[in-house]
Amino acid sequence: MTTTDLDAGTPARTSAPRGTGTRATRVLGIATVVAMAWLVAFGLGFSPADRDQEESVRILYVHVPTIWIAYLAFVVTAISSGCYLFGRKKSLGFDRVAGASAEIGVVFMAVTLIVGALWGRLTWGVFWQWDARLTTTALLFVTYIGYLAVRRLGGSHHQRAKRSAVLGLLAVLEIPLVHWSVRLWRSLHQEATVLRTDGDISMDGLMLFSLFVGVIAFTLLYVWLLLHRSRTMFLEDLIEDRGLDQALAARRAEAEEVRP
Amino acid sequence: MLVLGGVLVAGGVIVTQFLGSAVDYYCNVDEIGTRSGCDDDRRLRVQGTVEADSVELDRGTTTFVITFNGAELPVRYEGEPGGIFKECLPVVVHGQIVDGTLEGDRVEVKHSEEYEAANEDRLEPDPRCEPGTV
Numbered sequence: 563m564t565t566t567d568l569d570a571g572t573p574a575r576t577s578a579p580r581g582t583g584t585r586a587t588r589v590l591g592i593a594t595v596v597a598m599a600w601l602v603a604f605g606l607g608f609s610p611a612d613r614d615q616e617e618s619v620r621i622l623y624v625h626v627p628t629i630w631i632a633y634l635a636f637v638v639t640a641i642s643s644g645c646y647l648f649g650r651k652k653s654l655g656f657d658r659v660a661g662a663s664a665e666i667g668v669v670f671m672a673v674t675l676i677v678g679a680l681w682g683r684l685t686w687g688v689f690w691q692w693d694a695r696l697t698t699t700a701l702l703f704v705t706y707i708g709y710l711a712v713r714r715l716g717g718s719h720h721q722r723a724k725r726s727a728v729l730g731l732l733a734v735l736e737i738p739l740v741h742w743s744v745r746l747w748r749s750l751h752q753e754a755t756v757l758r759t760d761g762d763i764s765m766d767g768l769m770l771f772s773l774f775v776g777v778i779a780f781t782l783l784y785v786w787l788l789l790h791r792s793r794t795m796f797l798e799d800l801i802e803d804r805g806l807d808q809a810l811a812a813r814r815a816e817a818e819e820v821r822p
Numbered sequence: 823m824l825v826l827g828g829v830l831v832a833g834g835v836i837v838t839q840f841l842g843s844a845v846d847y848y849c850n851v852d853e854i855g856t857r858s859g860c861d862d863d864r865r866l867r868v869q870g871t872v873e874a875d876s877v878e879l880d881r882g883t884t885t886f887v888i889t890f891n892g893a894e895l896p897v898r899y900e901g902e903p904g905g906i907f908k909e910c911l912p913v914v915v916h917g918q919i920v921d922g923t924l925e926g927d928r929v930e931v932k933h934s935e936e937y938e939a940a941n942e943d944r945l946e947p948d949p950r951c952e953p954g955t956v
Contacts, residue, residue, distance in 0.1 A: 610939035614906055619937060686930045687904030697840040701833060708829035715823070748848040748869070750914055755935040764936035 582793035590786045597779035604772040612769075618684040619769070621677050626756075627776035629674040629699075631784045633741075635667030636706065636734050638788075643730035646723050654799065655792075657723035660730050661713050662791035666784055668706045675703065686750060694747035698740040705733045719799055852893035854919070862919045869932070870895060874909045888913060888924075896923045903929035 605623035612619035642660035646652065678696075679689040690696065713726045739746075744753045755765055756773070763770065849860035851870040860866065870888030877886040884899045897915050907913065907929065917926035 613938045613940045614908075614911060615933060615937075616906070616940060618906075622937075683904070685906050685933050687907065688928075688930055691930060692839045694840075697836060700836050704829050704832045704836065708826060708833075711825035711829055714825075750930055750932060752933050752935040755937065764934075764938075766937055766939045768939070769937050 582790045582797075584789075587786060587789050590782060590789070594779065594782040594786050597775065597782050601772070601775050601779045604768075604775050609768050609772040610766060612766075615685050618681060621681040621684075622769075623772050623776040625674055625677045625681060626773060627780040628670040628677075630777060631780045632667040632670040632674060633737050634781075635663045635670065635784060635788075636702075636737060638663040639667065639709075639730045640734035643727035647727040647731070652720065652723075654719050654723055655796075657719070657727065658792045658795040658799070659788070661710075661726065662788050662795055664706055664709055664730065665791060666787045668703070668710065670780070670784070671699075671703050671706070675699065691750050693751060694743040694749040695740070695751035698736070698743045702733075702736045702740050705736060709733055719802075848914075851888055851890035851895045854893075854895065865916070865918050866924075867914055867916050868895065868924060869912065869914050871912050872907070872909050877909055884929075888915065895919075897926050897929075898923050899926040899929050903931065905931040906933070907931050 601623060605620050609620065609623070611617050639660045642656045642663065646654075646656035646660065649656065682691070683689045709726060709729050712729055713722055715722070715725065717725075741754070741757070743749065744751055756763055756770070765773075848867045848869065849857060851868060853860045854866070854868065855862050868888065870890040873887040873889050873894070877884065879902065882901060884902055885897065886899075887894050887896050889895075897917075899915070899917075903913070912932040912934070914930045914932055915924055915926040916928035916930075917924050919925070
């Protein structure tokens, strides 16, 4: 990875950047590693076991941050989609940020579901139960896999951007349903501990702090991945455009040859 | 297109599973026979707190009593419940009531949204083992 910046026109031999790293992403990457080390120390070491759940409570420090950041990622997708759709410039940069953010959100959500199933087996006694929270979460997960599939349907970059922006704005409306599903229906999944309206958090102080470390660590990881992924998407678009240009040039050259 | 089709099928399966599961009506112990849908002659999902000193294990069969808002219901379950099953914790039992006893075929332990550090010095009885704390 070289230090070439995407936007700054460095006097390089190629007009395209040779990597997706910048000084900012490297600093961010180091901060992510440090925060993850902190999370391991607090999640597995300093934080206490729970009275009822004992050691299995430590799954919380991955389960909760990953789903919160997945929500954040989908909100970023929606905002970015709106910026593309309603912006005057119709900038494809917004579309790439939307796509990259959704991809990372889906990965984070997969982590939430996997560790959640393990946690469910340990505390509830079952991996899965078709209750309100789990069902709505699964629905949100496949919705965004659908979003990613729509992005790959083909057509021009702007066709892709327009189609997916509409879906990105609609899909985000599912998140409030997932969050309040535990209040709307009777559910095996417990209600919210931290994100509740009465502000009465029933959680041991060190556990809450470990959760906070987890949120910081996964937020940093998200931003780092988002920067790199949206830049590789820019490069992918560039390769596609180049390929099209070359194909057109080849076709024109062919036509020239045929003509006397 | 193939992925998109797969996604639509997956969404449909999820919705039907949820609806199919909702057929086992979710009731609290005190609602059996009173709340509409919680009739005692159908399959139910019953939520209640495991009564202190009520758990007995005899030749692979677990019996215990669950309570909610003062109402009690004896439960018989073939096998040993998994998870963190113990007295004073809220549970959800799937099954059918036969002669006043809930014949459970699935027991799930519900966890509250409260997290507290384990403390080996604590000797006083569990303060949450009171009716209506589910």
